[in-house]
Amino acid sequence: MKMIDSLQNPSVKKWKKLHTKKEREKTNTFLVEGFHLVEEALKSDVEITTIIVDQDANLPRALDFSNVSMTYVSNQVMRAISETETPQGIIAVCKKQETKDISSGRGQKWLLLDRIQDPGNVGTMIRTADAAGLDGVLLSPGCADIYNAKTIRATQGSLFHIPVVTAELTTWLNTFKEDSVPVYGTALEGGVPYQEMDSNPERGFALIVGNEGSGVDASLLSQTDKNLYVPIYGKAESLNVSLAAGILLYYLRG
Amino acid sequence: MKMIDSLQNPSVKKWKKLHTKKEREKTNTFLVEGFHLVEEALKSDVEITTIIVDQDANLPRALDFSNVSMTYVSNQVMRAISETETPQGIIAVCKKQETKDISSGRGQKWLLLDRIQDPGNVGTMIRTADAAGLDGVLLSPGCADIYNAKTIRATQGSLFHIPVVTAELTTWLNTFKEDSVPVYGTALEGGVPYQEMDSNPERGFALIVGNEGSGVDASLLSQTDKNLYVPIYGKAESLNVSLAAGILLYYLRG
Numbered sequence: 001m002k003m004i005d006s007l008q009n010p011s012v013k014k015w016k017k018l019h020t021k022k023e024r025e026k027t028n029t030f031l032v033e034g035f036h037l038v039e040e041a042l043k044s045d046v047e048i049t050t051i052i053v054d055q056d057a058n059l060p061r062a063l064d065f066s067n068v069s070m071t072y073v074s075n076q077v078m079r080a081i082s083e084t085e086t087p088q089g090i091i092a093v094c095k096k097q098e099t100k101d102i103s104s105g106r107g108q109k110w111l112l113l114d115r116i117q118d119p120g121n122v123g124t125m126i127r128t129a130d131a132a133g134l135d136g137v138l139l140s141p142g143c144a145d146i147y148n149a150k151t152i153r154a155t156q157g158s159l160f161h162i163p164v165v166t167a168e169l170t171t172w173l174n175t176f177k178e179d180s181v182p183v184y185g186t187a188l189e190g191g192v193p194y195q196e197m198d199s200n201p202e203r204g205f206a207l208i209v210g211n212e213g214s215g216v217d218a219s220l221l222s223q224t225d226k227n228l229y230v231p232i233y234g235k236a237e238s239l240n241v242s243l244a245a246g247i248l249l250y251y252l253r254g
Numbered sequence: 255m256k257m258i259d260s261l262q263n264p265s266v267k268k269w270k271k272l273h274t275k276k277e278r279e280k281t282n283t284f285l286v287e288g289f290h291l292v293e294e295a296l297k298s299d300v301e302i303t304t305i306i307v308d309q310d311a312n313l314p315r316a317l318d319f320s321n322v323s324m325t326y327v328s329n330q331v332m333r334a335i336s337e338t339e340t341p342q343g344i345i346a347v348c349k350k351q352e353t354k355d356i357s358s359g360r361g362q363k364w365l366l367l368d369r370i371q372d373p374g375n376v377g378t379m380i381r382t383a384d385a386a387g388l389d390g391v392l393l394s395p396g397c398a399d400i401y402n403a404k405t406i407r408a409t410q411g412s413l414f415h416i417p418v419v420t421a422e423l424t425t426w427l428n429t430f431k432e433d434s435v436p437v438y439g440t441a442l443e444g445g446v447p448y449q450e451m452d453s454n455p456e457r458g459f460a461l462i463v464g465n466e467g468s469g470v471d472a473s474l475l476s477q478t479d480k481n482l483y484v485p486i487y488g489k490a491e492s493l494n495v496s497l498a499a500g501i502l503l504y505y506l507r508g
Contacts, residue, residue: 128497133487161489195508230504233387235415239500243382246497247504250484254449 003055005074012073015052015081015093021145024096030147032092033083035060040157042068047095054078057089083149096147106179107204108135109253111245112169114210114217115142121212122146123154124242130158132249135204139166142211169208173223176206182225184208184252185216186244191227194247199254207252209245257309259328266327269306269335269347275399278350284401286346287337289314294411296322301349308332311343337403350401360433361458362389363507365499366423368464368471369396375466376400377408378496384412386503389458393420396465423462427477430460436479438462438506439470440498445481448501453508461506463499 004012015031017023024030029049032041041048042064050069053059057078078087111129116122122144129137144151146164176183183206185191208224210216221227230244239247258266269285271277278284283303286295295302296318304323307313311332332341365383370376376398383391398405400418430437437460439445462478464470475481484498493501 124494124497127490128493130488131484131486131490131493131497156490156492158488158490230385232385233507234384234412236381236385236410236412238410239382239385240378240496242494243378243497243500246493246501250501250505253487 044160054089119150136163185224298414308343373404390417439478439481
């Protein structure tokens with residue numbers, strides 16, 4: 001059994017660096033923390049380099065470690081690697097999955113995120129897209145990093161359930177059109193209240209939601225079949241983008 | 255012009271204490287921070303004791319301070335009172351509003367929160383209820399504090415737009431029944447998919463959502479007209495409670 005209790009250990013230094021996007025991109029790995037998320041990673045086909053466990057952690061029996069390398073560490077080391085205030089004592093080091101060869105295909109349902117800044121919003125929308133039974137989520141290059149600890153936490157494991165891919169959205173809009181999948185933008189100006197659209201789940205859809213401040217990019221909006229908005233009936237200035245996405249996804253899927 | 259630059263100033267000590275629920279309850283006051291939220295407070299009928307301004311703050315011209323007491327403070331003092339990492343340099347000290355004499359009334363629409371723990375969820379749901387044009391939000395005594403800085407931030411000002419009242423929910427269920435307002439709980443077990451309900455905005459509704467872990471209390475669920483749930487079509491275990499509330503509110507209001 002490997003047991004690490006020094007903060008100077010090269011592996012510890014390496015894992016701590018994974019808190020930064022730069023290092024995650026360089027090494028193509030990321031951290032997944034906590035019982036529930038590690039369990040979801042174990043159940044998925046994501047490749048796990050090792051699972052780091054606090055020597056004093058009380059691991060739930062439900063976790064099946066039979067096919068994975070384990071590394072035990074001291075309390076102090078766990079606190080250094082952890083990105084939470086009260087670590088549960090378990091972190092999986094995972095390999096990023098190669099972008100799968102995704103074909104959109106007729107009748108499919110996709111959520112497209114255009115420059116969403118907040119990791120919590122990105123994660124929550126991945127979770128909601130999973131819940132709504134979508135085929136996947138596409139993120140524009142300007143979105144918050146999928147592999148940020150906050151994003152992963154907010155997905156509650158849905159990152160491991162459906163394809164989540166960073167891609168130039170414009171390229172994909174053409175693919176959706178070739179497959180006769182209707183593309184909907186979201187925009188207050190020039191949009192229609194979503195209730196005016198009939199939901200037609202058989203045809204599928206691609207829904208684009210945009211940046212918390214500036215919304216969906218105008219050039220994307222000009223390429224859609226229709227632009228929708230969620231009406232505000234009270235005095236609120238706007239809805240949180242995750243909320244708007246959830247309302248639209250559940251409406252469009254029927 | 256009052257100008258405070260000592261952390262030992264009694265007012266500064268008093269304001270800092272307002273970070274705790276205990277002190278907010280004792281003094282019946284709370285802090286509202288940042289340009290947007292202070293502007294919303296100024297536009298509302300909430301009573302403002304004073305507005306604390308960083309001497310170096312660049313205040314937007316849109317803010318109208320003509321009828322309110324101003325207190326200028328040093329950078330250091332502002333950082334001590336602020337509950338954010340990068341203070342905008344403006345904080346309003348507000349009086350809690352007395353619970354208005356709210357009558358439910360036929361056709362009204364209410365959101366009821368049963369022991370929601372996360373201030374972000376409480377705030378987001380107040381904002382969403384406002385957006386959906388609801389008549390108000392009722393919080394059970396076990397909910398996160400309405401006047402917590404995180405709650406207020408998540409409301410984005412909607413706290414000042416609609417009545418938000420802490421109350422025993424059971425008492426209110428009777429009132430809704432007397433007014434023929436249908437009461438819907440949310441529950442996976444014993445509930446029906448929300449799409450099976452016809453939305454009937456004329457009748458109004460009271461929707462109860464519950465604790466992030468345990469859901470709506472069983473005794474409340476037994477007093478509803480019907481219990482609903484948002485179906486999960488993918489592999490996600492659940493939806494975030496704010497998301498579920500948003501989807502249901504927009505569906506029920508039609």
